[in-house]
Amino acid sequence: MIRIEPRQHRSRTMDLGIPVLSAVIALAFAAIPLMAAGANPITAYGEMVKGVFGSVFALSEMLTRATPLIFTGLAAALAFRAKLWNIGAEGQLYLGAMAAVAVGAGWLDLPGLVLVPLIVILGAAAGAAGMAVPTYLKSRFGADEVVTTLLLNFIILIFLQMMLEGPLKDPMGLGWPQSAPILDQGMLPPLMDRMRVHSGLILALVLAAVAQFMLARSVWGFRLRAVGENAAAARHAGINVKRSLFGVAIISGGLAGLAGVSEVAGLKGYLTADLSPGFGYTGIVVAMLAGLSPVGVVIAALFIASVFVGADSMSRAMGVSSFLADLVVSMSLLCVLVGGFIARYRIIRSGTGRAAS
Amino acid sequence: MMDILNILLSESFWAASLRIATPLIFGVLGALICERAGVLNLGIEGIFVVGAMCGWMAVWLGAGLWGGVLMAALAGAFFGLLHAILTVPLGLSQHVSGLGITLFATSVSYFTYRTALPNVSSPPRIEPFQPLDLPVLSDLPFLGPVLFQQTALTWLALMMVGLVWYVLNRTALGVAIQAVGDNPDSVDAQGLSVYGLRIGAIVAGSALMALGGAFLTMSAFDAFFFGMVNGRGWVCIALVIFASWRPGKALFGALLFGAFDALQVRLQTEMGALVPGQVFLMAPYILSIMALVIAARSADYPRALLQPWFKGQR
């Protein structure tokens, strides 16, 4: 008979090793679909590595891809820390992006020093508003935020299409549903010549560091951890649980909004309805791989971005569907879940009772 | 106003309502069984995709329509089993595991479809389920077109409502499932297996969810598209709460949703000039959130929902 027993002490090595191992196992599992698609896995992995680390440009592409994932990963990690299930980062990302083009695409012709911060702040505010609504519905009516944030993603996406065919539509866009481009001085400055990687990455890294510090060192972080780990005890101890949840909801939504700002004002320049290939959902995987630690989010985002960029390049070279990347990402989430179990519990095979009787 | 009245009186409107409700009936019933046993299954969205893809592909490969239905159910059951293993004996977060299953099931489906059909511009079509043509019944005024010209899958969904109600309320198995979702210790103390009941419920519920997906490719449409499930699974999760975990109310909720969606499409054609079409497209999702908000306060959640249970830890 098998028994499950909680571990007395969680080892640090395990906490760090399990996400890494999960990522490796997920990549190894990808050999099965690769072979099913008729590709040689070794060659395919080689192509993937080359696609990410083969050149400075490849590396910069990976960093570009990681930028929105750090934002959405932080959004998920902080919310999940408080047991607030924000699955709506995808929608909040688009809210941020819409705010960015609404202000930045010619409405206000301000100098860059004013316009860029304005775009960033309004984008974050739009994302925050997007998470404030479900949090209000949760605390006021008890409506499960998982379902409301998921459904809001669809509502916001349809709203986006409406905007892109209406008020935000680019009059010069030849009828395509896309927004006018953000003014040049409103764009986040690029980091390297002739590369797409932009200063949104710096913002993402700074915010990750701030989040890490605040979580461990501030009273705000203390309250958030207490609410997430045991809301009843936090409430009993005099912590205002609703206010803490609202606070983290605003920050989480704001971070997701910044992902949209960063994509539209850092990379694309204009907004379309396919700005995000599911960055919001992938952010959840990033956060889980990171063990909900902000610094971990950066590392996990780099890994996931490598998988996407590598798989894209491998796909071009070998003709295997790039959905392989989504497979690896989802499998690494499932692996890290199981890994978390192994870190928390010991599985004991106890001597059979029957033999003794 | 007259227009709305005309729509509400037309048989095509009610036929469409039932048609739109069909996948939701499967989905809500599936989610209901899982949650009655105490496990939230957010894998539903991905299981819909898998059901849609597998059902379609089986038919496309020549398995026949009912072969496709069976394949869809089996595929759903497989992903349900995965969710069950992660959440029941391992007791992992039902939220995260469910989302993981959705991501995994969706990417498996998309990858398989893309790998099987690398370069097609228009998706290959199958011969889907045809409306039943019953002698006499189909020719009845109003009822004929609304009820008796639906496909066999719609009838299967309606029969499932009765079956699930009967099993839950009239059999020892159903009583045990209700008990395990309320207090697993009650089941354990009476010598029944908590794990067995929960895993079984999740697998069965997931198979039903996959049928909802299969309806999309085998009855509503005749091909598989990326993004065709489009949040229907999440809508089901909202509807379960609205239905307070009862099969009869689940049918009612799905029909209400279907009616609203059908109305929305018709209003869109009538009033499309005045209001952007997206307003109508948003309506079903907003309706779901509203249903959730209305139902949430008084919702009588299964007490053990989301609570992991480990043998020998009481």
Add this chain to the structure above:
Amino acid sequence: MTDTTVLRLNGLSKRFGPVVANDDVSLSLARGEVLALLGENGAGKTTLMNMLFGHYLPDAGTVEVADEAGHLAPLPLGHPQAALAAGVGMVHQHFTLAENLNALDNITLGAEPLRAIRRDRRGARARIEAIMAHSGLKAPLNVPVGRLSVGERQRVEILKALYRDARILVLDEPTAVLTPQEADTLFASIKAMTTEGLSVIFISHKLHEVLAFSDRIAVLRHGRKVGEMATSEADEAAIARMMVGADTPRIARSAMAPGAPVLHLQGVSVAGRSQRDSLKQADLTVHAHEILGVAGISGNGQSALANVISGLSVPTAGHIRVDGSEIPRPSPARMVRAGVGRIPEDRHHEGIVGAMSVAENMVIERLDDPQVQSRGLLRREAIATHAEELARAYDVRGPGVTAPARLLSGGNIQKLILARVFERAPRLILANQPTRGLDMGAAAEVGRRLLEARERGAGIVLISEDLDEILGLADRVVVIRDGQIVETGSHDRERIGLMMAGEAA
């Protein structure tokens, strides 16, 4: 009564990680016998019975149960199903009932094959009604169990066992939730059934009921059997010594004149978990230098009262005054600021955040304090030093103040909470079931601290289901029943018991 053995436990042992719960325990039970299993909290009584019933798998040892013909046969371990089939029924201290189902469904659960497409509800009902008539244990069958009273639920639990033809019945602290009078009735029914061959093991730590109702007594201490005797030969003092291992000094309590009122509830109403468990127009005054004991059967408004005093519930009517000043909109933070120290009922669930460190749990109620934070940042060194000092002063033992609080034992968690509460020298202390689940040493420590606070001038509200605890500590005893608080004006067990049951004013 015959002497045939119906059950034999041979050398059962069980460890949980480093903790030895049972060590080589052997017991036997005769047909028609009532065996009392006595011991302190944590002595291993429940673990032993859970092994008999198959919830836990023993690390060593065997169990033999007599079949219908009276022959002892080994019982496959680790399977409740096997235990049920062998005629062993268990009534757990925490009821194992599905509250959304009615009593009929709960009783028949597991007795019918799951594959059957039909149930014979009529037949089952007839059988249950026959059992109810025969045993005298009655409960409504058609109402969801969630709406039954605690006494009714317990009867459903026993009926469950009888429905499965139990010949051996295990009762885990059956009287913990009953009034003394209800307990008497229960034991009378059980005694009657033993004359027809039912054998009973009941777990208890109440000496007087053990002496009154059992035939034989076995005492466990630290997981081992330390004594066994016929009840007729037992001597109360000797058993108590056997349970504890040594004489516990009685807590010395000096007489003390009550001072000014520190808590005054006037016409306070608050909604609770149920109609019965709410507070209705309650009046209550606690003075400085006074311990007020609140006795009552659980679920009669205790949690509502505790929630009001700890600030978790906002009353729908009435006034709350702490130390003379009115608290208009109570919240936990306002209550703490007003000088109320709160020892919660469920210390794991409400008392600590298990995943956070011992040190963090020690300051969780005073995050605004400049000693704990400056400009929104935690003063981590100050917090750690403070925690070390408190841990020393209150003897909180464990793997250190930086370790997660969940690693502490139950007694040490309670000490952590006591440290947090008493450190601030509160004017009023709410102690809700403060010794539940603690061993005698830790419980005595809690009592000592409460008396110390009383000495210092605090007023204390002691809510407890343990009448002995209340009688031992309280200066004044009130009874809470159906949301109403009634002054008893006495320390008489019988009288208070009747008032708890609502049979006397």
